[in-house]
Structure formats: structure tokens, C-alpha cells
Amino acid sequence: MIEVNNNFHLLPVSYLFSEVGRRVAAFREANPEREVIRMDIGDVTRPLFPSVIAAMHEAVEELASSSHFHGYGPEQGYAFLRDAIAEHDYHNRGIAIDSEDIFVSDGAKSDIGNLGDIYSRECKVAVMNPAYPVYVDDSVIDGRAGVLKDGKWSRLIYLDCDPENNFLPSLPEEKADVIFLCFPNNPTGEAISRPELKKWVDYARENGSLIIFDSAYEAFVRNPDIVRSIYEIEGAKEVAIEIRSFSKTAGFTGLRCGYTVVPRELKGTYKDGTQVALNSLWNRRQTTKFNGASYVAQKGAAAVYTPEGMADVRKATDYYLANAALIRQTLISKGYKAFGGENSPYVWATADNGEDSWNLFGKLLEEYGFSTTPGSGFGSKGDGYIRLTGFNSRENTEKAMSKIK
Numbered sequence: 001m002i003e004v005n006n007n008f009h010l011l012p013v014s015y016l017f018s019e020v021g022r023r024v025a026a027f028r029e030a031n032p033e034r035e036v037i038r039m040d041i042g043d044v045t046r047p048l049f050p051s052v053i054a055a056m057h058e059a060v061e062e063l064a065s066s067s068h069f070h071g072y073g074p075e076q077g078y079a080f081l082r083d084a085i086a087e088h089d090y091h092n093r094g095i096a097i098d099s100e101d102i103f104v105s106d107g108a109k110s111d112i113g114n115l116g117d118i119y120s121r122e123c124k125v126a127v128m129n130p131a132y133p134v135y136v137d138d139s140v141i142d143g144r145a146g147v148l149k150d151g152k153w154s155r156l157i158y159l160d161c162d163p164e165n166n167f168l169p170s171l172p173e174e175k176a177d178v179i180f181l182c183f184p185n186n187p188t189g190e191a192i193s194r195p196e197l198k199k200w201v202d203y204a205r206e207n208g209s210l211i212i213f214d215s216a217y218e219a220f221v222r223n224p225d226i227v228r229s230i231y232e233i234e235g236a237k238e239v240a241i242e243i244r245s246f247s248k249t250a251g252f253t254g255l256r257c258g259y260t261v262v263p264r265e266l267k268g269t270y271k272d273g274t275q276v277a278l279n280s281l282w283n284r285r286q287t288t289k290f291n292g293a294s295y296v297a298q299k300g301a302a303a304v305y306t307p308e309g310m311a312d313v314r315k316a317t318d319y320y321l322a323n324a325a326l327i328r329q330t331l332i333s334k335g336y337k338a339f340g341g342e343n344s345p346y347v348w349a350t351a352d353n354g355e356d357s358w359n360l361f362g363k364l365l366e367e368y369g370f371s372t373t374p375g376s377g378f379g380s381k382g383d384g385y386i387r388l389t390g391f392n393s394r395e396n397t398e399k400a401m402s403k404i405k
């Protein structure tokens with residue numbers, strides 16, 4: 001039999017979401033008369049925008065016509081979309097990122113994992129604790145995490161986030177080669193200011209590190225002092241890759257489209273010391289292993305940058321933000337400590353009495369009839385916390401919060 005990638009053997013079975021589902025189902029069965037509201041939902045619920053739907057209908061008609069048919073597109077994405085991204089997400093915000101720096105993909109999650117192809121297996125990886133689980137699991141699969149001991153991987157550097165540091169981690173004491181940062185953060189919902197992010201850019205410049213900046217939630221930022229793109233920080237183009245997605249911004253979780261920015265200024269070295277632009281490595285990787293995002297999805301994504309599309313992004317994110325604000329205020333008024341939920345759809349909460357995440361999850365489910373995500377599933381520093389999201393409907397969010405009130 002074939003010898004398989006042993007790193008999968010190291011990977012513990014992720015039971016977080018299945019266990020939440022199992023416990024919710026058990027509660028429903030035991031309490032058929034009670035309604036359960038899902039406040040743990042990690043997916044958008046509003047439909048795609050009319051402008052996106054219209055653009056995709058048009059694209060489908062083109063594919064149905066022999067004179068307008070499109071086959072394989074550019075692996076990097078169509079120019080119409082890369083240009084729209086550069087103009088609206090960067091140039092119009094005073095950031096000099098060009099189409100050549102932008103690679104369109106089928107979403108952020110795949111790019112986060114695929115980027116592991118272009119940095120060395122030897123790289124020491126730093127992750128926030130708690131964090132979106134993909135950064136850790138990809139590092140394990142690629143053989144960069146070492147072994148699991150007492151809930152921590154021996155070769156990963158953990159950047160602890162707690163109320164004492166406002167969920168903004170301190171710079172690592174040992175040298176980190178690759179640093180995953182996510183702001184506005186999933187799961188804590190906390191965002192980062194320019195002076196705080198500048199510390200990381202400076203660290204990366206001094207230490208020759210690469211920052212992979214996940215800004216999947218940038219469209220939820222309302223405060224002008226909060227970072228939307230790492231390239232707002234001077235010098236970031238030489239040290240950072242930025243990952244973006246239309247998923248949470250424009251409801252593309254099922255449709256699939258995102259993009260990754262690899263500025264041409266960002267350089268690395270081969271073993272023999274020869275310098276190389278990461279942009280050309282990523283281009284080589286994508287042209288070899290990827291055949292581009294679907295034409296229909298890219299046409300839909302381009303419509304997000306029309307005036308109607310941009311107004312709809314604002315409306316949809318405002319809707320989820322209002323839900324998050326209601327959740328945060330309600331929890332605080334009932335004596336919980338609640339964080340995030342201001343430039344982010346996520347609220348991170350604790351009873352602050354030593355109660356662990358699963359207990360808190362069980363208590364809220366039994367007493368008030370809503371489900372949450374236990375924070376311990378996002379890393380050891382998540383224990384004692386639960387994550388609630390603004391992604392349910394207004395009606396359901398109000399209903400859940402009125403129960404706790």
C-alpha cells in the first residue's frame with residue numbers, strides 16, 4: 001500500500017462544529033417544544049446582490065453563445081476584475097497596489113493553505129491564540145508544526161490574545177519567519193489600529209519575516225483609525241501578503257471568489273542566497289496548480305465594484321454589524337464580558353468566572369435556547385470564551401437577545 005503523508009496522522013480530528021451540531025440536536029430532541037436559535041453561525045445568510053446576480057446571468061448567456069464563449073481564463077484572474085480590485089480596494093484608498101500584484105482565486109481558505117507551497121518547510125510559523133483554525137492545521141499538514149503536546153504544537157509560536165492586551169498580541173520573543181495575522185479578527189472580533197500594526201511591519205522588516213495578513217472582514221471596518229489593508233502601513237509591501245475574500249463582504253461563501261495580494265516588492269531568498277520575488281513564485285505556483293476562478297464568479301465579483309454593488313456591500317455589512325452590536329450590548333448588560341462586534345460581525349464573550357467554554361455553551365443553550373461556538377475550539381487561549389455571530393437574521397438575533405434580557 002502507498003505510504004501516505006504522515007502529518008495527517010498527527011492532526012487531531014476537528015470535532016468543534018460537529019460537536020456543536022450534535023449537542024444542539026440532542027437538546028432539540030430532549031426539548032421538542034423549544035426553539036433553538038443558531039448564534040454560532042459562521043456563514044452569511046443574506047442573498048447575493050441583484051447587481052451580482054444580473055452580471056452572472058449575463059456571463060452565463062455569454063458562455064451559451066459560440067461567439068462569446070470563454071474557455072480557460074488567465075490563472076491570475078481576468079483583467080476586468082484585477083483592475084477593479086486595484087482601483088477600488090487600493091488606489092481609491094490611497095494605496096499603490098496594482099493589478100500585477102493581485103491574484104484572483106476561489107476563496108481565501110484555499111489561498112491560505114496554498115501559500116505554504118512558496119515558503120520553506122523550515123520556516124517557524126507564528127499564529128494568534130485563539131485563531132481561525134486553518135493556519136494551524138495547514139502548518140501541520142505541511143510538516144511545519146512539530147508535535148502536539150499539552151494542546152500546543154512544538155514548532156509553532158503562539159501569540160496570546162486576551163483582555164490584558166486588548167486581544168492584540170505582543171511581538172514574539174523568538175524569531176518568527178511566517179506570521180499569520182487576522183484583523184478584524186475571527187474569532188475575537190477585535191480590530192487593529194495603524195500604530196499597533198506598524199509594530200508588526202517593523203518587526204517583519206527587522207527580522208526578515210513574512211506576514212500573511214488575513215483581512216477577510218475588512219468591509220466591516222467603520223472606524224477610520226482601524227486598518228482595512230496592511231498596505232496602509234509604510235513598508236508593508238516588502239514584508240506582507242494580504243488575503244481577501246468576497247465571502248463575508250458580498251455573500252460569496254457558496255459562490256466562491258477571493259484574491260491574494262503579493263506585491264512585486266516582496267522578496268525572499270533561495271538556500272544559495274539568490275533573491276527572488278514572491279510574486280513570481282506565487283505566479284509559478286498558480287499557473288502550475290490552478291486554472292483560475294470561474295468566469296461567472298469573477299463577473300459576479302466585478303459587479304461588487306459597481307456603485308450599486310458597493311452600496312449593497314455597505315447595506316449587508318451594516319445589517320450584520322447592527323446584529324453584532326445588539327449581541328454585544330445585551331451580553332454586557334447581563335454581566336458578561338463581551339469584546340469585538342464593532343468593526344466585525346463577531347462577538348467574543350466570557351462569564352469571567354472560571355467557567356469553561358463548553359459549560360458556558362451548555363448554559364446558554366439550556367437557559368436561553370441559543371447556540372454559540374465554544375472558544376476553546378480556536379486555541380487554548382479561547383477557553384472560557386464563546387463566539388457569537390451577527391450572521392443570523394435581525395429577527396432571530398432580537399429573539400435570542402430578548403430571551404437573555
Ligand SMILES: *Cc1c(COP(=O)(O)O)cnc(C)c1O
Nearest residue numbers: 107108109132186216245247258
Ligand atoms: C471565512 C474566513 C475565511 C474564508 O473565506 P473563503 O474566501 O470563503 O474561503 C478566511 N479567513 C477567515 C478569518 C475567515 O473567517
